Amino acid sequence: TEEKSLNFIEEIVEEDLGKGKYESILTRFPPEPNGYLHIGHAKSICLNFGLAQKYKGATNLRFDDTNPVTEDVEYVDSIKFDVKWLGFTWANELYSSDYFDELYNLAVKLIRKGLAYVDDSSPDKIAAEKGTPTEPGIENEFRNRSIEENLLLFEQMKNGKFKDGEKVLRAKIDMKAINMHMRDPIMYRIKHAHHHRTGDKWVIYPMYDFAHGQSDSIEHITHSICTLEFVPHRELYDWYIDNLEIFPSRQYEFARLNMTYTVMSKRRLLQLVNEGYVSGWDDPRMPTISAFRRKGYTPSSIRTFCDKIGVARRDNLIDISLLEFCIREELNAIAPRVMAVLHPVKLIIDNYDENETEELVSENLPNDPANTRTVSFSKELWIEKEDFMEVPVKKWFRLAPGAMVRLKSAYIIRCDSFIKDNDGNVTEIHATYIPESKSHHDTSGINVKGTIHWLSVKHATKAEIRLYERLFTVENPAMEEGDFKNFINPHSLEIIPGAFVEPQLQHAVEGEKFQFIRHGYFCVDRESKPGEMVFNRTVTLKDSFKK
Ligand code: ATP
Ligand code: MG
Ligand code: MG
Numbered sequence: 001t002e003e004k005s006l007n008f009i010e011e012i013v014e015e016d017l018g019k020g021k022y023e024s025i026l027t028r029f030p031p032e033p034n035g036y037l038h039i040g041h042a043k044s045i046c047l048n049f050g051l052a053q054k055y056k057g058a059t060n061l062r063f064d065d066t067n068p069v070t071e072d073v074e075y076v077d078s079i080k081f082d083v084k085w086l087g088f089t090w091a092n093e094l095y096s097s098d099y100f101d102e103l104y105n106l107a108v109k110l111i112r113k114g115l116a117y118v119d120d121s122s123p124d125k126i127a128a129e130k131g132t133p134t135e136p137g138i139e140n141e142f143r144n145r146s147i148e149e150n151l152l153l154f155e156q157m158k159n160g161k162f163k164d165g166e167k168v169l170r171a172k173i174d175m176k177a178i179n180m181h182m183r184d185p186i187m188y189r190i191k192h193a194h195h196h197r198t199g200d201k202w203v204i205y206p207m208y209d210f211a212h213g214q215s216d217s218i219e220h221i222t223h224s225i226c227t228l229e230f231v232p233h234r235e236l237y238d239w240y241i242d243n244l245e246i247f248p249s250r251q252y253e254f255a256r257l258n259m260t261y262t263v264m265s266k267r268r269l270l271q272l273v274n275e276g277y278v279s280g281w282d283d284p285r286m287p288t289i290s291a292f293r294r295k296g297y298t299p300s301s302i303r304t305f306c307d308k309i310g311v312a313r314r315d316n317l318i319d320i321s322l323l324e325f326c327i328r329e330e331l332n333a334i335a336p337r338v339m340a341v342l343h344p345v346k347l348i349i350d351n352y353d354e355n356e357t358e359e360l361v362s363e364n365l366p367n368d369p370a371n372t373r374t375v376s377f378s379k380e381l382w383i384e385k386e387d388f389m390e391v392p393v394k395k396w397f398r399l400a401p402g403a404m405v406r407l408k409s410a411y412i413i414r415c416d417s418f419i420k421d422n423d424g425n426v427t428e429i430h431a432t433y434i435p436e437s438k439s440h441h442d443t444s445g446i447n448v449k450g451t452i453h454w455l456s457v458k459h460a461t462k463a464e465i466r467l468y469e470r471l472f473t474v475e476n477p478a479m480e481e482g483d484f485k486n487f488i489n490p491h492s493l494e495i496i497p498g499a500f501v502e503p504q505l506q507h508a509v510e511g512e513k514f515q516f517i518r519h520g521y522f523c524v525d526r527e528s529k530p531g532e533m534v535f536n537r538t539v540t541l542k543d544s545f546k547k
Contacts (some may be wrong), residue, residue, distance in 0.1 A: 005521075006286055008222070009225060009311055010054070010253055012026055012087075012223070013051060013055055013223060014055075016222070016497045017055060024057045025057035025058075026052070026058050026062040026221050027052050027058075027059045027060075027223055027224075027225060028219065028221050029041075029116040030096075030212070031061075031063060031079050032064045032065065032070075032266075032472075033063050033073075033075035033079060033196075034067070034072070034075060036079075036269070036289070037079055037083075037290075038286075038287045038288045038328060039257065039259060039264070039287045039289065039292065039305075039323070040159045040258075040287075041289070042086060042257075042303075042306055043256075043257040044225070044227075045086055045307070046086070046303055046306035047121070047254065047306070047311060049428065051223070051225075059090055059091060059095050060090055060094055061092070061094065062091075062095070062096060063078070063079070063091035063096065064211070064212065064333050066097065066205055066206055067468035068191060068193040068195035068205060069191075069193055069357075078281070078290060079149070085293060085299055086299045087299045090468075095197055096211050096212075096215045098195045099211075099214070099215050099218055100198060100206075100399050102218060105160065105209065106244055106365075107154065107210070107320075107353040108151065108154065108245065109244060110171065110243065110407050111146060111150045111154060111169075112151070114172065116150065116171050117144075117172050118142065118145065118149075118150050118154055118173055119140065119142045119168050119184075120140065120164070120166065120167050120198055121140060121523070123165060123171075125140075126186075127207075129175075130180065132474050133180060137183045142174075146481070151169065151220065154169055156476075157169065157188065158203070163190065163489065164190050165189075168186045168187075168189050169183065169204075171210075172184060173236075173239065174288075175234055179232060179236075180232075180525070181232050181236045182232055182235055185207070185209055185210075186207050187206060188205065188210070189204065189207065190204055191204070191205050192302065193205075194413040200429050201222070201361045202539065209233055209236050210240065213241055213245070213249065217249045218247075220244075221248070221249045221293060223250060223473075224248065224249050224250065224251045224252070225252050225254060226252075226253055226254075227256040228254070228256065228313075228315060230251065230253055237251045238251075253313075255314055255315045256315065257313075257318060258315065258316065258317045258318065258476070259287065259317070259318050259320050260318070260475045260476065261320050261472050261478075262287040262472060262476075263477055263484055264287060268478065269281070269287070269288065272286070272485075274288035278471075282294045283308070284468050285492050285493065288539050289302070293511070294525065294526060294536065295523070295537075296331075296513055296521060296522065296536055296539075298327065298330055301323075301326045301327040301329075302326075304324045304326045304330075307409065308322060317475065317476060321469070324540075327521070330542075331513060331521040331538065334365075335514055336364040336507065336514055336515070337362075337363065337366070337514070337515045338365055339375065339453040339455055339500065339517055340455075340463070340516035340517075340535075341383060341384055341453070341454070341500045341501075342384065342459070342465055343386060343496070344382040344384070344385070344455075345382070345385045345388065345427065345428070345429060346380060346381070346427070346429065346457065347413075347430075347454065348429070349380075349413065349431055350416065350431065352378070352379040353379065354378075357377065357378045357381065357456070357458075358376070358378075359375070359377075360374060360375050360376075360409050360410050361373075361375075361394055361440070362375045362408070363409075375456075376456045376503075380456070380457040380458065381407070381454045381455060382454060382457055382460055383429070383454045384453070387399050387452045388415070388418070388426060390426065397449035398450045398452055399429065399450075399452065400415060401413060401415055401417070402414070405447065405448055406450065406451045407433075407453075407454050409439045410439060411434055411435070411437045412434045412435040412442075412446055413432065414431060414434070416431055417430045418430065453517050453518055455464045455501070455502065456501050458521075459502075459505065460501065460502070461501050461503045461505060461506050462498065462499070462500055463505070463534065464497055464533070464535070465495075465522070465535050465537070466525065466534065466535065466537065468492060468493060468536070469545035470492065472488060473487050473488070474487045501516075501533065505524075505533060506530060506533060508528075509524060510524050510525070510526050510528065511523055511524060512524045513538070515541075516535075520539060520541050521540075522538060
């Protein structure tokens with residue numbers, strides 16, 4: 001295997017293990033169950049689970065479910081499914097909400113140390129008193145409440161004595177701190193809301209900063225890896241842990257994955273779903289893991305992608321064609337080749353017996369000549385409309401009046417004539433086949449430059465084919481002025497209802513992958529039914545993207 005240099009987090013881990021700071025590492029992947037996982041989460045999953053695998057540690061799956069309103073079990077189930085599908089196994093399935101009692105006790109501990117207080121101020125007043133990055137904040141009258149009064153009020157908050165927004169619990173740190181997060185941050189707020197796991201037991205909920213680090217510490221997470229937005233939170237992360245004198249988990253930050261031609265925040269993805277721009281979280285145009293799966297991506301292609309982009313400390317925008325490259329490479333090696341005609345026109349071989357069918361041998365994989373299937377050949381065939389030109393352009397090697405081409409794995413034919421309807425569309429092409437030109441047994445001595453694919457009319461199966469393009473017309477829709485939805489590509493989905501595929505594809509199962517030769521890679525969609533097959537284009541054969 002090729003020697004790769006360590007990324008900066010691996011360097012930290014190796015140093016910590018080398019110094020004996022930890023015997024083994026424990027990481028966590030902490031999704032908030034308020035949406036489906038996207039390809040950005042895959043980066044975090046590969047990083048956290050990958051580190052644990054490499055250094056023989058373990059990873060917890062922790063649902064960061066401290067916000068009762070936006071969370072749902074549907075999301076929990078989908079997240080578990082996606083992490084497993086990506087190929088990872090967690091040591092423990094945990095929920096921040098399981099720590100609500102412990103977190104409450106830790107908050108009481110800070111009150112007892114004189115390091116937290118109940119503030120009766122309105123949210124507006126608290127915000128105004130916070131100051132600005134250039135002006136210090138203001139200490140208000142509630143800051144000097146006695147420990148006893150704080151203990152009593154906090155207990156009353158917990159017991160539901162107050163309404164939403166009437167009081168908060170704040171850490172007593174420094175209203176003049178340069179880091180705004182240290183200006184007496186809120187630890188708990190009152191929210192009379194039902195929680196999907198704890199029901200109505202709690203009416204106070206911890207803020208992210210108080211819940212996250214303490215949950216890390218409760219689990220003895222050694223390396224708590226998050227994205228760069230959390231750099232300014234690190235001082236507070238450490239402050240809570242130091243002052244609570246609990247297990248010293250440490251936070252490290254890396255650059256989140258941003259990818260071209262898509263958006264990567266659950267809030268925006270939820271808008272696309274709720275406002276009907278896509279058919280759901282797993283619409284193959286979405287950047288979610290479930291959408292990539294449905295579109296035909298494999299777990300290993302996503303892992304390879306995450307490996308290739310590496311772990312950086314600076315934000316960047318990754319070209320989506322790198323991800324497409326990863327799946328294309330993989331499918332090129334494994335996807336059986338079959339013939340599919342997307343825009344059919346009839347080709348009639350005039351000198352072929354109409355009662356005859358021949359079973360011709362065709363290879364499934366280019367590098368494996370022994371791996372073959374048979375394809376039925378008969379007098380009437382479907383070919384692509386685009387493979388015929390009435391008046392050929394220069395260097396046209398496909399079909400045209402008088403021209404010859406090879407039918408893939410079959411015979412060389414010569415086009416003799418064609419028929420058009422009243423609108424000028426070609427409806428039927430007539431040709432003569434050369435019996436001595438059969439593939440693998442060609443004694444005709446004729447050389448042709450073009451090979452086209454085809455299907456026997458009486459054998460082919462009808463199918464719906466869905467072609468996907470990028471969901472947005474600009475590289476970074478979230479950074480554009482105005483609503484990101486103004487940049488949705490109106491041609492991101494093209495449905496081809498009247499395509500034909502080889503008949504054995506009727507028995508293909510959901511997710512099964514093929515190369516439709518000359519067209520790209522496709523897989524069976526979950527909406528397929530016997531007799532009504534639906535295929536999704538995973539990726540084109542070549543990077544057709546124009547820069
Ligand atoms: P979003 O903004 O999409 O809602 P989030 O960070 O709020 O993302 P979480 O469910 O809290 O979503 O994320 C779980 C983990 O995945 C976190 O550790 C987070 O840092 C990481 N993560 C989220 N988005 C990305 C991304 N684009 N690239 C890398 N890691 C990410
Ligand atoms: Mg989050
Ligand atoms: Mg979020």
